Amino acid sequence: xxxxxxxxxxxxxxxxxxxxxxxxxxxxxxxxxxxxxxxxxxxxxxxxxxxxxxxxxxxxxxxxxxxxxxxxxxxxxxxxxxxxxxxxxxxxxxxxxxxxxxxxxxxxxxxxxxxxxxxxxx
Numbered sequence: 001x002x003x004x005x006x007x008x009x010x011x012x013x014x015x016x017x018x019x020x021x022x023x024x025x026x027x028x029x030x031x032x033x034x035x036x037x038x039x040x041x042x043x044x045x046x047x048x049x050x051x052x053x054x055x056x057x058x059x060x061x062x063x064x065x066x067x068x069x070x071x072x073x074x075x076x077x078x079x080x081x082x083x084x085x086x087x088x089x090x091x092x093x094x095x096x097x098x099x100x101x102x103x104x105x106x107x108x109x110x111x112x113x114x115x116x117x118x119x120x121x122x
Contacts, residue, residue: 004046010114012041017108067110
């Protein structure tokens with residue numbers, strides 16, 4: 001089963017990811033509760049049977065691998081900045097906040113890459 005309108009599903013991921021980042025900035029760790037909004041997505045979006053499962057899974061593998069690569073680069077750069085560039089270390093938020101933002105940033109990145117891929121597939 002897949003969502004009938006993949007673009008809308010990825011747009012919801014973008015808005016929830018971005019909203020969660022804003023909520024974490026405003027409320028701290030309590031802002032992670034905004035991620036629960038993604039659980040409402042199945043209520044609002046229709047589902048349909050897969051016509052070609054192989055191409056569908058290949059597309060999602062591509063989206064997931066690209067999103068994880070971006071997150072890996074982000075984490076690596078944050079670690080390098082924290083360890084080797086002390087001038088920027090004082091300007092960045094604490095490590096706990098930075099690593100808390102990784103999950104919503106992944107959701108945002110996954111949504112953007114998925115939306116672009118779904119738009120190109122049409």
